[in-house]
Amino acid sequence: MATGSIQTTHSNGSDDVDVPDVVVERLPLYVRVLTALAASGIDMVSSEQLGDQLHMTPAQIRKDLSYFGRFGKQGRGYNVAALVNKLKAILGLDRSWNACIVGMGRLGRAIASYPGFAPEGFKIVAAFDTDQSLIGTSVDNLPVRSLSHIRQAVQEDDIAIGIVAVPAVAAQSVIDALVDAGIGAILNYAPVTAHTPDHVKIKNIDPVMSLQSMTYYLKS
Amino acid sequence: MATGSIQTTHSNGSDDVDVPDVVVERLPLYVRVLTALAASGIDMVSSEQLGDQLHMTPAQIRKDLSYFGRFGKQGRGYNVAALVNKLKAILGLDRSWNACIVGMGRLGRAIASYPGFAPEGFKIVAAFDTDQSLIGTSVDNLPVRSLSHIRQAVQEDDIAIGIVAVPAVAAQSVIDALVDAGIGAILNYAPVTAHTPDHVKIKNIDPVMSLQSMTYYLKS
DNA sequence: AGTAGTGTGTGCCTTATATCACAATCGGGA
DNA sequence: TCCCGATTGTGATATAAGGCACACACTACT
Incomplete structure (x- = not known):
């Protein structure tokens, strides 16, 4: 399937010895x-x-x-x-990185307003949703745009990171759209096991799953 | 340990401590x-x-x-x-679990309002802060109380889980207070490497750290 | 200049985790 | 009833991660 040569493409300048x-x-x-x-x-x-x-x-x-x-x-x-x-x-933290949020419901807005990203060099420069009643509104001076503009925005604004805050059912298709738009990394807040090609890193933020594994140790 | 010596650890559901x-x-x-x-x-x-x-x-x-x-x-x-x-x-997901939030700033309020916990059986039944201007206010019908009441609340309301949403500098002392109050598990949103005794599980939610490790793969 | 004390970098071993591969078992159909 | 295709559960094996322990390097002090 999507096997391709994975590791061989990294710039083999000095320190690339397959770090775990x-x-x-x-x-x-x-x-x-x-x-x-x-x-x-x-x-x-x-x-x-x-x-x-x-x-x-x-x-x-x-x-x-x-x-x-x-x-x-x-x-x-x-x-x-x-x-x-x-x-x-x-x-790669000696520079700043542009990110976008997809899904501007309650969670997306909370993430957009979270003041912890900017000081670490992560700038949220775009926000997307598919809900017509949200498109056109703004959150912290960030206009919410139609998801259909994502490809263009990713290229124009040099967005490397996508933050996914949509309902579970929509997550995989949004992630596919991000990958298709040329994003390099995804931070996924949706409670799904999403799939990306090997060249796109994905990490999940899932408080409920964390709780669900801790309860194993609580039952006594 | 040669032949089919039984040795089965299948005591079906009790605390098999050898599960990784x-x-x-x-x-x-x-x-x-x-x-x-x-x-x-x-x-x-x-x-x-x-x-x-x-x-x-x-x-x-x-x-x-x-x-x-x-x-x-x-x-x-x-x-x-x-x-x-x-x-x-x-x-242990065949029952519900009570949790409390410590730290009702922006992040704590967002967590308190997050609708994803209740359907999975996690009920937030108490909220605490040290800020006098927050104590007495309510978030989603949840009154914010002084942190000094935590020990009493944990026992009275059978709270097993503490959710920490305080600034980094305050996190360890809050966690110590939760442990002291008899909590069994902690979900920590503060960006610190916190320490708990062995009998108290802790898991960290740290979106910034997730981003910071993904950028390693972005630098091309 | 020599020596004592400290702490790195790393080869080697141990432990943990993942995968393989196959006998044992099940249900369905002839 | 007996056989066949499917899929489990698990010992054996492979791979990955963690930790030990020591030669070597560096500093400070005499």
Whole structure:
């Protein structure tokens, strides 16, 4: 089916040695802690100190970092400012990214108004819906447009990320439309197991599912 | 441990402590798909069909289920209605659970108004904050109370789940208070790596971190 | 300049998770 | 009744992730 060559297409410049996804998913955690340390004036940190903060073993932190280079100094640890910059560059967080929201119902509007994205460099530059009564309205100065304009908007506004906040039944078709429009990553709030081609990353935000797995440990 | 020594851990539903967390986390996924299948009138399903829907291998589904019992019939597959009921019972979803929200700022109010929890049996029965200007107000008929009342409320209202929607700096102390009040599970929306004792489960909802790991794959 | 102390980077081993593959079982039809 | 196609449940195996432990590098102090 959609098998194609997946890994071979990455720019093999310097650090592309097939880094496990789990490792990539931990990097933002490191960025966050290091940023906090920097803000409190600390300029060197050891893997052991980081491990204490994050509740993981020092070895795991060192090994994770070693996928990308040698950032520490023996006997001293890591320079906080230098490491946070390196990690941000690795993650592509040394620039800003444009995103759009699809679905401007209650949830979509809450996401659009959420003040946590902008400070981290994620700018929501467009909003879409299929409901005629919403199209034309604005949320936080963001005009809601028809979903049919999405392809054009993605290209014109250089939108790399799509945020999906539509009902479950509509989610897969919206996701298909985003993929078709040339989006690179999707943050999906709809409670569905959505499918994307290999070149489009997708992550799900699903509080209900999180609750549903925790109750397993509650029944006693 | 040579021949067919029984060793079966199939005590059917009680606390088999040897079920991996990853397996438990997949169960709600199965519940969701099975529920949808039931709603569309399908009454038998094979692990292969489930695997197609969920994009995973049939073997994994069968093995996951085998941790909890033998629910299928050879040559036929699984009875959808029976399996969904079994899984719900295993997860503790055959009853409802009371939750409280701590932090009734913008995010907390959005969570309180989210209509997706109640249909799945999660009832938000209390809301707390430390901000005097919020205490006494109501959100969707839910009065906001002082955080100092939390211990009492947890016991009186049989609250098992705490939802944390406070700023990062306050999160750990709020979580400590919830643990101290006797809560069993925490859904944390604050962008921190929080710590709980082993008997209290915690799961984080962090859209920004999800975005930050996806950008790794976007940088071309 | 030598030495003691500290903490990295990484080869190797352990543990966890996923997949394979096949005997056992079921239901239906001849 | 017996056989056939289908599909489970699970031991065995493969793969992935995590952690240990130590040589090596760096700093500071004498």
